[in-house]
Amino acid sequence: MSPPRLGTLVTLVLALVAPLLAALPAQAAAALLSQGRPATASSTESAAFPASAAVDGDAGTRWSSAFSDPQWIQVDLGSSAALSQVVLRWEAAHATAFQIQVSANGSAWTTVHTTTSGPGGTQTIDVSGTGRYVRVHGTQRATPWGYSLWEFQVYGTGSGERLLSYGRPGVASSSQHDSTCWECTPARAFDLDPASRWATAAWADPGWIYVDLGATAQITRVVLQWDPAYARAFQIQVSPDASAWTTIYSTTSGTGFKQTLTVSGTGRYVRVYGTQRATSYGYSLWEFQVYGTGGAPITPPSPAPDPADPPRLVWQDEFDGPAGARPDPAKWTADPGTGPNNELEYYTDNGNAALDGQGRLVMEARKQATPGSACPRDPLTGSATCQYTSHRMNTGGKFHFTYGRVEARIKVPRGNGLWPAFWMMGADFLTGRPWPYNGEIDIMEVLGKDTRTSHSTVHAPAYNGGGGIGGSYTLPGGADLADDFHVWAAHWDSRGITYTLDGRTVVTLSKEEVERTRGPWVFDHPFYIILNLAVGGDWPGPPDASTPFPARMLVDYVRVYQ
Known part of the structure; x- marks a missing residue:
């Protein structure tokens, strides 16, 4: 019998491998979406066990709740994602009954997994759902203690949302530039420098600032880091031409500090339009960040990487030397x-x-x-x-x-x-x-x-x-x-x-x-x-x-x- 031709071999190999490839789990290509993202919880046992410890990638830190039912921990993925898997690494104080839930806004929740016989330890749970927020909602504790997670990991595929406003030109109703607020120009709100800010020179209503994204974009999220001179009432608005504005978010009870707002709108220009000041001063923003798709984004500098685990010694002074020697x-x-x-x-x-x-x-x-x-x-x-x-x-x-x-x-x-x-x-x-x-x-x-x-x-x-x-x-x-x-x-x-x-x-x-x-x-x-x-x-x-x-x-x- 003559040996098969090369083309025949390739066909045979593909025929054998194709079913194996098809059988691979979908989450193999999924990304870890939760690490380092903002996390909150219904309670913490103490300041030593914050919600953030469950999403920090450190197996030696954990979140721990108060000793009562129910309790929850949730993570904000930053944008909507298609979820495929959740990994829970429980401390001994685990949940016997709990649900995995997803939400688009952090308030209305959909359950994608439920159990009344949680075994604790490390649980790898396949899920299917879409949301920006993911929550573990515990309803029955396995011990007299609270709920405690070393790690809460969420895997899936993100929406492609990115920062659109970095380095883009801004325009404002007025800008302060004096001894108390040096160069507080619109550009300072879009520079990713948390120690520089924009402030209005006029301490009156209304006051506004907008950014030119460079091209039409689909806006999904706006992050505002206010100075104490913040807006009690304001709107987020979009425009194709910086002339006709459409409101996509409005509030009369702004909280100041950091506000992360989920929005939906299309435009090249995005504006914060303040109509009521919370103080006798003007309006002032340390950061005004716009996220979404499209636009003409400028790639921001890469953030510094977190230390590796285990850490290595990179600098030291043991002060060895003769008596009387200088440092x-x-x-x-x-x-x-x-x-x-x-x-x-x-x-x-x-x-x-x-x-x-x-x-x-x-x-x-x-x-x-x-x-x-x-x-x-x-x-x-x-x-x-x-x-x-x-x-x-x-x-x-x-x-x-x-x-x-x-x-x-x-x-x-x-x-x-x-x-x-x-x-x-x-x-x-x-x-x-x-x-x-x-x-x-x-x-x-x-x-x-x-x-x-x-x-x-x-x-x-x-x-x-x-x-x-x-x-x-x-x-x-x-x-x-x-x-x-x-x-x-x-x-x-x-x-x-x-x-x-x-x-x-x-x-x-x-x-x-x-x-x-x-x-x-x-x-x-x-x-x-x-x-x-x-x-x-x-x-x-x-x-x-x-x-x-x-x-x-x-x-x-x-x-x-x-």
Whole structure:
């Protein structure tokens, strides 16, 4: 028998393979749609177990509810999607009875899966439905505890929606440009920079801003991040020519902060038209984002990637070296001068910081008069002299990074008026962007008058100084932080910041929660590290006769993992 020709072989192979290909599950080509998307829940057991933890891609974090029925968790996929699969990775506190539900608007729900015999563990559930919102609705708990999910993953095919407004030209009824709102032009609302904004110069109704998408588009979603000067009543409008406008959304009870609006309309121009101000000021938007299909979109810069798992060490200083050696100049820059906040010290670039020969950096505050142009003036002599010296240093210009875990092992000093700190500043501060528009991440601040309490905070244009967002915390049993070394860390990614002390979570900041309740999140760009020991200032108050000098802040190491 002669061998078959090549064409015959191909035909035979295709005949055998075709049924196998047809049998492959549809979800093989589906994408993970839920990771990193905004998530909300009916309740949380505590701030340590937020809804966002179930969609963060981290198998070591989880959402946990209150201990009652029913409870739910939902994720906003950002646009309508055809769903094919839901994966639930339960903690021991799982649901025996629950439903998977979908919704176009987050209020009217359709059930696509239901069970009364959920086994817990990892459940892979094939579903069929279309929606922007997906919810797990638990109706019967398997334990006396609440409901708890390590991961809530939604797979499917998205609608092709994309950001259309980035970098596109804008026009407004008026624009503010003065000492209180520098260059608050329409373009600032479309630059994806959460620290710049548009504001009306006229504090009157109506006030409006529109964007030219460059071509006709189908509009599906509008995201507004308001300044405190927001609209109580406004409309979202579309137009083919910026002349005749059609309203596709209207409200008389605007909430301010971040509003994500599901809309449907067609036009080249999209306008926010404010008719009633919530304050005596004008209208102001940090961000005005338009999503949909069509238009002439400009591709925005790629966001920084979240740290990989497991993380790897990318930068460190172990402070190894001979006693008396200066901090490594390849890693640190001394920052001499007077401090802010009415501090009393003068930061030197000489002997106030040195290695101790035992693998530690010693930052020393001394009672030592030093002239300085910004120091307080003696009322009798008129000379400007600071009565204390100390040290401040940073990695600016030598090491900047976006996201990761940054940690330091530190022993803080005790004494009235002392103020040790381990913190980070947005790198654009070095190129002229003023504080707090660049952002500030305070990992550790301890006041020498209360060394049983530590503070971790963030500062941004909409919340800074005494209005910064963060928390205060203590060691178990109220132990004194000045008695030993402790490890302060910030675990920072695109979803927020989690602060830990000796590995124990002490403060959790969710980007989604901050944007929804306080204002823009300005921490998704490069930062650099700062260590300093301040003396006096508005917060700690002045030293007194009981304050020990010299006072020493000891740093065992600083490390960054990504």
